[in-house]
Structures are given as C-alpha cells and as structure tokens.
Amino acid sequence: MKMIYLDHAATTPVDNKVLVEMEPYFIDKFGNPSSIYKIGREGKDILCECRHRAMSMLGAKKPAEIIFTSGATESNNLAIKGVAIYVEKVLKQKPHLIVSSIEHHSMLDAARYLQKYFGYELTLLPVDKEGRVDPQEIEKSIKDNTVFVSVMYGNNESGTLEPIAKIGEVIKEAKIKRSKGKNNLPLVFHSDIVQAFQYFDCSVDRLGVDMLSLTGHKFYGPKGVGLLYVRLGTPFLPQQQGGAQEKNRRAGTENTPYIVGLVKAMELAVAERQENEKYIAELSDYLVSRIEKEIPEVELIGSKDVMKRLPHVSTFLFKKVEGEAILINLDLANIAASSGSACTSGSLEASHVTKAMGYSDLDAHGMVRFSLGKLNKREDIDKLMEILPDIMVKLREMSPIK
Amino acid sequence: MGNELYNEKVMDHFMHPRNVGQIKDANGIGQAGNPTCGDIMKIYLDIEEIDGKEIIRDIKFQTFGCGAAVATSSMVTEMVIGKTLDEAEELTNKAVAEALGGLPPIKMHCSNLAANALQDAIKNYRAKKS
DSSP: OOOOOOBBTTTOOOOOOHHHHHHHHTTTTTTTTTOOOOOOHHHHHHHHHHHHHHHTTTTOSOOOEEEEOOOOHHHHHHHHHHHHHHHHHHHHOEEEEETTTOOOOHHHHHHHHHHHHHHHEEEEEETTSSSSSOOHEEEEEOTTTTEEOOSSSSOTTOOBBOOHHHHHHHHHHHHHHHHHHHHOOOOOOEEEOOTTTTSSSSOOHHTTEEEEEETTTTTSSOOEEEEHHHHHOOOOSSSSSSSOOOTTTSSSSSHHHHHHHHHHHHHHHHHHHHHHHHHHHHHHHHHHHHHHSSSSSSOOOOOOOOGGGGGEEEEEEETTHHHHHHHHHHTTEEEEEOOOOOOHSSSSOOOHHHHHHOOOOOHHEEEEEOOTTOOHHHHHHHHHHHHHHHHHHHHHHHHOOO | OTTSOOOOHHHHHHHHOSBBBBTOSEEEEEEETTTTEEEEEEEEEEEEEETTEEEEEEEEEEEOOOOOHHHHHHHHHHHTTBHHHHHTTTTOHHHHHHHTTTGGGGGTTTOOOOHHHHHHHHHHHHHOOO
16 A cells, blocks of 8 residues: 655655765765865865855855754754853853744753753743734843744744744844844844745845754755754854864764755755745645535634645644544554644643644644645545545544534 | 554554444443543443342443543443443453553553543442432
8 A cells, every 4th residue: 555645744755866965975975074085075075065055045145154963953952052051151141032832842942941950031922823923022022131032934733934034124123222222132033944944935134034943854855964054143152062063063073975965955945946835835725625625623723824824734623533543544544644632742742832822732632734745646635535534424423522 | 562553452442443422311421531631531331230230231432532542442341341330340441451452651541541431430320329
C-alpha cells in the first residue's frame, strides 16, 4: 500500500537534487574546513560559498550575518539566550523579553528557562481566535528594558501568518525613540521562519528583523542543520564554546555536507516558491472544501483568509472525536497526519497554540493537522476522503459527547 | 512490540470494539476520565437480580479518547458481562491492562480508566437501589 504523506509541517523527504550535492562532502571532500591542506581548504571554500548563497536568499548584507547551526531549535535558543545573557552580563541590565504565546517550544521553553533560572522578565503575547498577534499589543508591551521580541512568521499548527513586517515597523519606531533618549539597550526583533520560508519572501529588510531562525528539513533539505541570521551589530553572547568556527559565535566543526544540503534546499525552495505556493494552496483548498462538505461538525482553525495562511497547513477541529483515534485509523490505511492531541505529543498536554487561541483542552484533543507538500497529488486527497468520513461516523457513534 | 504503538489485542479492541453504545433503561451509569487528558469513558449497566445475586446482564460503553481508552473500555465490558456485581467490583485498571497484553507506559495512567467508569456505574446502581 502506497503511503500518503500529509505531515510536511513535521518534516519532509530530502529532494534528490539536494542529496546529490551533499554526497561528495561525506567521502571525497571530507576535509575539516579549519585544516590548512587542500581538502581542508576545499571545505572552507564551499562553506564560504554556502554562506554567500544563504546570505543573498535572505537579503542579508554580509556573509558574517549567517551562522550555521544544528537546526531551528538551536537557532532559537542561541538567539534569545545570546541576547538576553549579553544584556545582563555585559550591559549589566535586567532584560525584559517578549515572546508570542504561539511560538515553537524551542523559543517558549528557552524563554521560560531564562525567566525561571535567570530571573529575567518575560511577557507572553496573547493571540486572537485565529492565532494572530496584534502589533499594537507589542507596542504596549515594550518597556525601557525590553531587549528581545520574538514572533514567528507562520504557525505550524494554526497555519496563520503573523504580521511580521508590521511588527518590524513597530519595533523600528521603538528603536528610534530609544536612540533619541538615553537608553542604549538593544531591541532585537527575532522571527522563526521555519514554516514560512519556502512560500514567502523572507528578505530581512522587508520583514524588518534582526534575527531569523531556519531549519533545512521543512523544505526537502536534511534534518540536523539550520541557520541563525544575525543582523550586523546585533549584540549577543555565544552559547557554545570550543572553537573559532562561525567567527567565534558557534563552536564546533562545521557540518559541511549538511550545510551544502541546507543551502541547496533553500535555493530550490526559492526557485520553486511561486509555483509551489500556488500548487499547494490549490490542493489545500480542495482538501478543505471536501472536508467541510463531506464531514459534519468540523472547523478549520486559524485564519479564514487564504492570504493570511501558510498554504500547506490545514488543521481541523473534528468535534466529539479524539485525534489519536483518527490518526491510528488513518495509519492503518497508510496515511500520515498529525494531531494536537496530548496523546500523540508525549507530553500529555494539549497544544499550547490552540489553547492560546481560546480552544478548550477537549477541543485540542479533537484536532488533526494535514500539511501538504509538493509531491502530493489530488488523488492523495481523494484517497483520504474515501475513508475519513467513515472513520468520523464510526468514532462519533462511540463518543459519549453529545 | 516492534514499531507498533499498540499490540495486536489492543488494536483489535480499538478497531472492533465490543459492546459500544447505550442502554436505554440502564440501572447504573458511570463515567471516568477528564477533558484535559482527552479521555472520557461512560459505562451503562443493565443489572438483574437472580436468586439474590446481582448479575450484569448487559453492559455498553461510549468513549471519547485514544486507542488505549477505547480498547480498555471494550475490554472491561467483555470482562464483566454475565458476572455478579461482587465479581465486577474486584476489577481494577491494572487487570484490564493485563488482559489486553499490556499498554504503552505513557498510556497507563491517562487512558487506563475504564474500570473506574465501571466502578462509578456500580456505585450509581447501588445508590439508586438504597
């Protein structure tokens, strides 16, 4: 039975074009970029080239603004900890951090860690029912000691896009105000563009960001590699010591083959951006219309405006049914999707994202996310819809919730 | 268990649950679980007194929950149907999990509450009677 993969927001298969470019750097060109001899220099050259290519795709100004990491989790940790700890230890000020309540755990948990163990002030920004942050709320939350603001571009559960450029403007104005006064503290705007990069222009000046986190495996690149963009002049303290790599900001031998893969995947994503965005938005539209037509008591969560959504993410609240029960039934038909249900997360807690959007724990347990990719076909949706309505009828018959 | 989430017996009870539904004139109804965990189990009993013994003549369940929640509910109904109330009262969640050949550790406390729903239904029957 052919697998139908509808969980691209979790991860994606590596594109063969990416794999082909990575291959030479495992066995033939395996040199350590810090070594002086030929294959070492080759490694250094390809790294330098990759950095330039990544730089241009993000509209960065200098190659040094790109720090290669092990993925977005590391990038997010480095961003918030790097800035906050710099402010406390170097500038001797108590930092205040602003983080949206729908961020990925790698940002939220890092923020809570700094609050709990370092005593930093933390403001968690609320979102509306569609999962959107209000830029005015940020304006109101910025205090004299606010040094870091993080809002992701597109949310992996709700699919809702955040008004990043507008928030960028708000922060720019706050910076100008600050520079006119006697306040020398930095005000760093960070965004996690993990889900959005493959579909939307993420040029740093368009977004007005100082930092960006990215990982390769959400757009047909390898897992275990990502980057952090850091605008020139943004102060932060490195969080990993042990070598001069990445200009002393991220110690550790560079993961050459994976960095090559990340950058190639970024290039493919940028080259295919419009085409994929259009194709996947149409496919998602087909999925949403069929589910809404053929299954009663269902709600698409997040923004109702397709222009304000990630094209690939559609999360549905199926009332009176539990997510894992749906997923197991789908899995038996070799269809892969994911759920907001606690059961599947391992943490036994309902999703913090849907909770922030105002959904109850019970609602969160009934959510199933379908996230499409460029390899999906209309037939995949047809196959899904051959069984999904029956699964719902069966599980709802079993449900004590009326 | 290989790469399977649940063993074969659990999957069988999940995909082909026994005794699903309600009993119209149930003389004992019980519930367990909570929305935060994402499991709600409801048990309906039809108890008849024969020769001074209270026998579970019929039992049905309704469950909102994951695979383990459904399977344990189904298992409970199979284990106590035709039994006396005194026997049914002895049934524990642990015994239900064992009868299913085990559950993943993470499911043991959150989704293994079907026996509680049964005990709640028996309590409800006794309270109504007295």
